[in-house]
Amino acid sequence: MNFGFDDDQQSLRDAAEHVLAAESGPAVVRAGIDDPDAWRPLWATIVGLGWPALAVPEDDGGLGLGVVDLVALAEVTGRHVLPAPFLSSAGLAVPLLATVDTPAAHAVLAAIAGGTVTTVALAGPDPRDGDLAAGATWDGATLSGTKRLVTDGTRAETLVVTATSPDGPVVAVVPATRDGVRVEPVESVDPNRPLADVHLDRVALDPAAVAQVDPGAGVDAARTVAAAELVGVCDKVLEIAVEHVSSRTQFGRPLGAFQAVKHRLADVFVATERARTLTYNAAMLLDDAGSSSRERSGAAAMAKAAASEAAIFAAKSAVQVHGAIAMTWEHDLHLYTRRARQGALCLGDRRSLYRQAGQAYLQGVA
Amino acid sequence: MDVTETDAQREVRERYRKWLDDFLPADYHDRYAHYREDWGLRRAHQREAFEAGWLMPQWEPELGGQDLGSLETLTIRLEAAEQAAPKLPNIQGPNVVAPGLRQHGTDAQQDRYLVPLLRGDEWWALGMSEPDAGSDFGSLRTKAVRRGDVYVVNGQKIWTTQAHESRFATLYVRTDPEAPKHRGISCLLADLDSPGVTARPIRMASDGSDVFCEVFFDDVEVPVENLLGAENDGWGVAMASLNHERDMIWVMNWVDVERGLDRAAWAMASIDGGPGDDLLVDLGRRAADAAAIRLTGYRAVTNELRGGRSREFLMLKLFGSEALQRTWEFAIEAAGPAAVADAELLFEDFEGLGATIYGGTSEVQRNIVGERALGLPKG
Numbered sequence: 001m002n003f004g005f006d007d008d009q010q011s012l013r014d015a016a017e018h019v020l021a022a023e024s025g026p027a028v029v030r031a032g033i034d035d036p037d038a039w040r041p042l043w044a045t046i047v048g049l050g051w052p053a054l055a056v057p058e059d060d061g062g063l064g065l066g067v068v069d070l071v072a073l074a075e076v077t078g079r080h081v082l083p084a085p086f087l088s089s090a091g092l093a094v095p096l097l098a099t100v101d102t103p104a105a106h107a108v109l110a111a112i113a114g115g116t117v118t119t120v121a122l123a124g125p126d127p128r129d130g131d132l133a134a135g136a137t138w139d140g141a142t143l144s145g146t147k148r149l150v151t152d153g154t155r156a157e158t159l160v161v162t163a164t165s166p167d168g169p170v171v172a173v174v175p176a177t178r179d180g181v182r183v184e185p186v187e188s189v190d191p192n193r194p195l196a197d198v199h200l201d202r203v204a205l206d207p208a209a210v211a212q213v214d215p216g217a218g219v220d221a222a223r224t225v226a227a228a229e230l231v232g233v234c235d236k237v238l239e240i241a242v243e244h245v246s247s248r249t250q251f252g253r254p255l256g257a258f259q260a261v262k263h264r265l266a267d268v269f270v271a272t273e274r275a276r277t278l279t280y281n282a283a284m285l286l287d288d289a290g291s292s293s294r295e296r297s298g299a300a301a302m303a304k305a306a307a308s309e310a311a312i313f314a315a316k317s318a319v320q321v322h323g324a325i326a327m328t329w330e331h332d333l334h335l336y337t338r339r340a341r342q343g344a345l346c347l348g349d350r351r352s353l354y355r356q357a358g359q360a361y362l363q364g365v366a
Numbered sequence: 367m368d369v370t371e372t373d374a375q376r377e378v379r380e381r382y383r384k385w386l387d388d389f390l391p392a393d394y395h396d397r398y399a400h401y402r403e404d405w406g407l408r409r410a411h412q413r414e415a416f417e418a419g420w421l422m423p424q425w426e427p428e429l430g431g432q433d434l435g436s437l438e439t440l441t442i443r444l445e446a447a448e449q450a451a452p453k454l455p456n457i458q459g460p461n462v463v464a465p466g467l468r469q470h471g472t473d474a475q476q477d478r479y480l481v482p483l484l485r486g487d488e489w490w491a492l493g494m495s496e497p498d499a500g501s502d503f504g505s506l507r508t509k510a511v512r513r514g515d516v517y518v519v520n521g522q523k524i525w526t527t528q529a530h531e532s533r534f535a536t537l538y539v540r541t542d543p544e545a546p547k548h549r550g551i552s553c554l555l556a557d558l559d560s561p562g563v564t565a566r567p568i569r570m571a572s573d574g575s576d577v578f579c580e581v582f583f584d585d586v587e588v589p590v591e592n593l594l595g596a597e598n599d600g601w602g603v604a605m606a607s608l609n610h611e612r613d614m615i616w617v618m619n620w621v622d623v624e625r626g627l628d629r630a631a632w633a634m635a636s637i638d639g640g641p642g643d644d645l646l647v648d649l650g651r652r653a654a655d656a657a658a659i660r661l662t663g664y665r666a667v668t669n670e671l672r673g674g675r676s677r678e679f680l681m682l683k684l685f686g687s688e689a690l691q692r693t694w695e696f697a698i699e700a701a702g703p704a705a706v707a708d709a710e711l712l713f714e715d716f717e718g719l720g721a722t723i724y725g726g727t728s729e730v731q732r733n734i735v736g737e738r739a740l741g742l743p744k745g
Contacts, residue, residue, distance in 0.1 A: 003665035262736035274658040284369035354650030361653040
């Protein structure tokens with residue numbers, strides 16, 4: 001039992017921190033809100049560093065690492081609200097495709113390692129629906145339906161779509177430019193992470209591109225990586241808040257000396273560490289062949305729920321202790337608040353995930 | 367990172383489990399409510415745990431241990447909690463006083479006090495709070511004046527758990543009235559059977575609670591050799607003692623959170639048509655608390671084994687005690703309005719109110735987290 005990163009993981013984090021501090025600073029992130037292409041040079045950099053290839057199997061040209069490694073890196077990308085589509089490609093698509101052992105899936109994995117932006121289309125018409133295949137149907141020759149609120153949906157060259165079929169859930173690989181695919185941009189609170197609804201109108205696919213797979217296992221991993229990113233957001237906003245309340249004085253004292261302020265930030269620390277522990281736990285269970293699928297999905301749901309809750313609480317608390325300046329464009333906090341909100345609602349919001357964790361608990365004691 | 371138990375963890379856990387199962391009566395788990403109040407069993411459990419090396423697993427065999435590492439020790443503590451092992455009758459003795467004696471005591475003090483304490487033959491009280499010194503411990507006024515070979519103690523302590531049944535107390539006294547308030551405090555190992563000590567139990571709101579006392583010291587003589595740590599370094603002794611106490615408390619909190627969850631799940635199972643989403647959501651939240659307490663404990667221990675200092679230790683008491691209260695509140699919600707007549711459930715909830723008070727209130731814990739974990743300025 002050990003909750004620490006190993007030397008390789010720590011080196012990866014240190015290097016990522018170094019690169020992103022230089023290339024994904026607040027100015028870059030802020031520019032991305034108005035310029036939809038501002039992320040491209042950064043994406044080229046991180047593809048060059050091999051980040052999208054992290055969890056791609058070695059046979060597909062990747063580094064063959066696991067969820068713990070993705071989590072190690074995602075905490076850092078979260079700290080810097082990375083405006084490039086790392087989460088969708090490396091954190092969502094790769095773990096899901098890794099559960100699909102078909103030539104088509106391996107080809108997409110290899111493409112991701114080479115920098116092809118890829119995302120997962122999961123939610124159906126009602127994003128509350130816990131059915132991970134809802135919204136699209138595969139009839140053996142064509143794929144139809146609507147997938148909503150697809151993360152990085154306007155940027156993705158390849159879509160990994162979950163769907164129902166007469167034989168159970170499937171995972172389909174769909175080029176975004178294929179006939180019948182319409183990507184409808186949806187306004188995102190975090191324009192650095194654009195959203196789209198994807199309409200599929202009898203999209204003809206080679207059956208080899210469609211695999212009979214329950215997406216649950218892949219989604220568990222995706223949720224865990226998304227949770228890690230949110231923990232990174234928590235860390236950063238807490239740092240910003242601590243720095244502010246330690247230097248800003250009112251009534252002749254630093255704000256942080258007032259218990260009303262100190263105690264709120266102490267609570268943010270607790271919420272953050274609660275989420276981090278649960279995220280590491282889920283990541284380790286996902287990498288551990290000996291864990292059960294019930295354990296994994298319960299742990300991933302808890303991690304994502306806790307991280308969603310913590311990120312919103314952390315961001316709002318940071319805004320509160322800053323006072324008026326935090327409501328301005330000029331101040332950086334809104335960049336993190338946007339990511340916190342977007343991340344908290346994608347791949348399952350906290351209520352639906354806590355409910356899932358509650359159900360898993362009851363099944364465990366029954 | 368590795369979430370699986372190490373071989374060493376599994377080995378000691380299985381060995382401990384076998385020992386505990388052999389010790390406990392066959393119907394222990396079925397009649398836990400009865401055995402919980404069985405003081406004979408609880409005393410015997412402590413004695414045998416001491417002999418078998420399960421009382422202080424990290425210590426040497428002469429002192430109730432078997433030289434286990436910190437990870438294996440935590441494993442045993444959590445296993446004991448999970449198996450509802452009998453509670454130590456005088457829990458602050460082994461868990462707060464004993465580590466303090468080891469850290470600050472002279473060889474002679476350790477030789478005299480440790481074994482009887484660990485066997486449960488001599489009980490200990492923590493003489494900290496006073497009528498005008500609660501969270502503001504540093505403003506205590508009980509004073510000790512050195513006269514030849516003794517300190518002469520005058521003053522009053524309060525909220526002193528089990529003082530009327532305890533032989534000794536770690537007694538915090540002011541030895542230098544001129545020094546700044548944190549620097550004039552000393553810790554004495556006081557014999558509560560000494561002339562001039564009066565310990566009066568205070569009736570508790572709830573019958574099952576451990577009993578508080580008020581303790582009066584009227585020209586009580588304490589030999590100079592009973593000074594624990596250096597004279598006027600009582601603040602340091604107290605802070606170390608509170609660290610041990612926090613470390614003990616979160617494990618106790620975690621057990622109660624687990625019991626509260628079981629209770630809630632049991633209530634939910636009896637709902638016609640199954641529990642609604644509102645209860646399932648809250649159950650998930652509370653189950654996440656339980657998992658996070660236990661795993662953050664492991665996270666903190668394994669971080670320190672890797673040579674780091676772990677800030678997470680500082681939050682466990684705050685988090686555990688508040689999670690405990692949320693869990694019993696939730697168990698009542700899960701039981702519904704009928705809970706109003708469920709004396710046992712309401713007792714659990716009421717007992718839980720103490721958790722955010724003893725061992726340093728949540729308000730003090732938030733100061734600790736804010737100042738030591740986050741580096742915020744002192745108020």
